[in-house]
Amino acid sequence: MRKALSSVIAALVVISCAGCSNVEAEPHSKTNGKTSTDIVAWQYPNGARNAISITFDDARESQVDVGVAILDKHNVKGTFYVMPEPVQRRLAQWQAVAENGHEIGNHTQSHLCTGNFQWLRAMNKGLEQVDLTWMRDDIEKTNQFIESNLGVTPHSFAYPCGNTFVGRGAEVQSYVPLIADLFTTGRTWLDETANDANYTDFAQLTGIRIDGMTFEQIKATLDALRFTKSWIILAGHEVGQKGMYTIDSQALESLIVYLKDPANGYWLDTVDNVANYLKQHRDAPK
């Protein structure tokens, strides 16, 4: 009986879902005098089914020592969210990264996160102890450093530790509006889903961790996040041997080879390039 019932339910699901395999082709409302059938749904470049960006946080030395060479070998552009101090230590290398067309984003100069991190408490500071004025100053100083030392204006921001607030309890304020004011995009961290191209808030793009994973694990993650036109933003820290905050260099190279194969249907580009494309092409968020 139970089996028969489940068969009926399955049949109903199939019937109710007839035609939903091509949701993008569903009629749009009238636009510029055109009827629904005149309008072709927007597409990613080169017929790709999904967009993907590879991003790196913190300007770790292994990024310029190991990671950039892997990207350059395959002519792939990454997005690097940097802080001034580590860039200063390897300035010539970071200048080369920027000149080579990789995207340089802002990751603040303080890297302030929740003070629950003990390394921040050692400096007697946490996001709970600052306000929006303090945060704006920190972020603008980082922009000025990047502009004067790397010769580019950051359009993208990554929230340190993925935290988006300042203050405590009833006094908490979001600094997402500040990021929306200063940048084209802001990216969070340790998210569970990819960005819905027609819906996502550019000031709170999701970021998916790839530290410590094998290529097979990353591939399984991509498969799970691959919904219609989803934009997957991958995020990591060190590049080298597999570790908790390290993208394995072999995994990174295998990933890039996989993503560049047109048969796999990905458009791999920087966060800013994908965001600008979506801003021009996507449907208005509902």
Ligand SMILES: [Zn+2]
């Ligand atoms: Zn960080």
